[in-house]
Amino acid sequence: MAAQISSHRGLKPSALRGILTDSLTVFWGDWLDLRVRITQVVASGLISPIIYILAFGLGLGSSLAVKPPIGDSYLEFILPGMVALSSMTISFGGTTFSICGERLYSRTFEETLLMPVHPLSLFLGKMLAGVVRGLMTSASVILIAVLVTGRLEFLNPLFLLLLILNSAVFAGLGVIVGLNVKSLEGVGLLNNFLIVPMSFLGATFFDPQGLPVVLKAIVYLLPLTYTSTGLRAAVYLPLSEFPWYSIPVLLIMAIGLAMAGAYQFAHQQD
Numbered sequence: 001m002a003a004q005i006s007s008h009r010g011l012k013p014s015a016l017r018g019i020l021t022d023s024l025t026v027f028w029g030d031w032l033d034l035r036v037r038i039t040q041v042v043a044s045g046l047i048s049p050i051i052y053i054l055a056f057g058l059g060l061g062s063s064l065a066v067k068p069p070i071g072d073s074y075l076e077f078i079l080p081g082m083v084a085l086s087s088m089t090i091s092f093g094g095t096t097f098s099i100c101g102e103r104l105y106s107r108t109f110e111e112t113l114l115m116p117v118h119p120l121s122l123f124l125g126k127m128l129a130g131v132v133r134g135l136m137t138s139a140s141v142i143l144i145a146v147l148v149t150g151r152l153e154f155l156n157p158l159f160l161l162l163l164i165l166n167s168a169v170f171a172g173l174g175v176i177v178g179l180n181v182k183s184l185e186g187v188g189l190l191n192n193f194l195i196v197p198m199s200f201l202g203a204t205f206f207d208p209q210g211l212p213v214v215l216k217a218i219v220y221l222l223p224l225t226y227t228s229t230g231l232r233a234a235v236y237l238p239l240s241e242f243p244w245y246s247i248p249v250l251l252i253m254a255i256g257l258a259m260a261g262a263y264q265f266a267h268q269q270d
Contacts, residue, residue: 015118022117026125027132029112030098034129041094042136048089048199049082049141056205069207070236079145080231081204083154086141087163088202088224091134091170092177092195096187099126099178113268123175123261130171131164138163151235158242159234165250166227172257179264203228223253 034041056078068077102109112122142154153159181187202224208216219225230246 019118019121019124022115022121023124023128026112026115026117026122027128030126030129031132034133038136041090041133042140044090044137046086046137046140049086050144052078052085052204053082053144069209070232076149076236077232078205079141079149080154080159080235081202081228083138083141083145083163084166084202084224084227084231085199085204087134087138087167088170088198088227089195090137091130091167092174093187093191094133095126095130095171095174096178096181096190097184098129099175100181100184100187103178104183113265118262119265120258120262122265123172123258126175126178127168127171127258127261130174131167134167134171135163138167153235156234158239159231162227162230162234162246162250165247165254166223168254169223169250169257172254172261175261176257176264179261179268198222198224201225223250226250 053075056074068074071077071079099109102112115122145154146152177187177190181190201219202222203219204224208219208225208229211219226243226246226249230243233242
């Protein structure tokens with residue numbers, strides 16, 4: 001059904017408004033379920049960042065005599081990375097488990113596929129729900145960061161733009177994974193081999209500029225690296241030193257995932 005919809009409703013400029021409207025309709029269905037679990041969603045995404053802040057920022061950071069390259073302390077250095085980490089974890093995990101649960105354990109997913117909307121609308125609606133999940137959790141970490149550092153730069157537009165793009169990238173990845181995994185155990189396996197390593201290698205705890213060339217190349221293959229370094233620069237550095245390339249890189253990743261996700265939705269019932 002979705003493939004048939006795709007064949008006669010191509011993505012044309014005249015259809016863009018309809019696609020965006022339909023994506024909001026899909027999102028609203030997810031929001032009705034999400035809004036009753038807001039406290040649970042926010043709390044679950046706070047656990048890892050708070051542990052890392054206590055263990056690395058306050059524990060390890062208090063014993064470091066060397067000042068970090070950005071920020072006045074190691075705690076300040078990692079706080080933007082913790083915001084990036086929280087948005088990644090919940091945007092990906094919440095979206096993946098939600099779609100996987102719908103596919104495997106309820107009839108709601110089949111009903112979603114039967115909606116007379118473009119496959120891109122299905123993807124964007126699910127992705128938007130993941131973005132909202134990530135932003136809700138990140139807001140709590142941002143509040144902690146503002147209280148700890150006293151810096152309102154955690155609320156500046158550039159910081160928020162990067163945060164939204166990061167949430168979009170990992171929510172989009174979560175949609176694609178959710179459409180393809182065979183079980184909830186598979187979600188956990190991918191999380192252990194993809195998200196957990198990226199949590200430590202995505203420049204959340206270190207400055208990638210000091211790495212050897214080979215390791216730097218590997219680290220910069222990870223979308224979280226662009227978010228962590230960008231958020232850190234948005235808070236502590238002048239605009240002239242901001243890594244502006246981070247924005248188009250994350251945007252291109254999000255668009256690529258949207259194209260792949262729309263294709264996946266269009267072929268779910270083939």
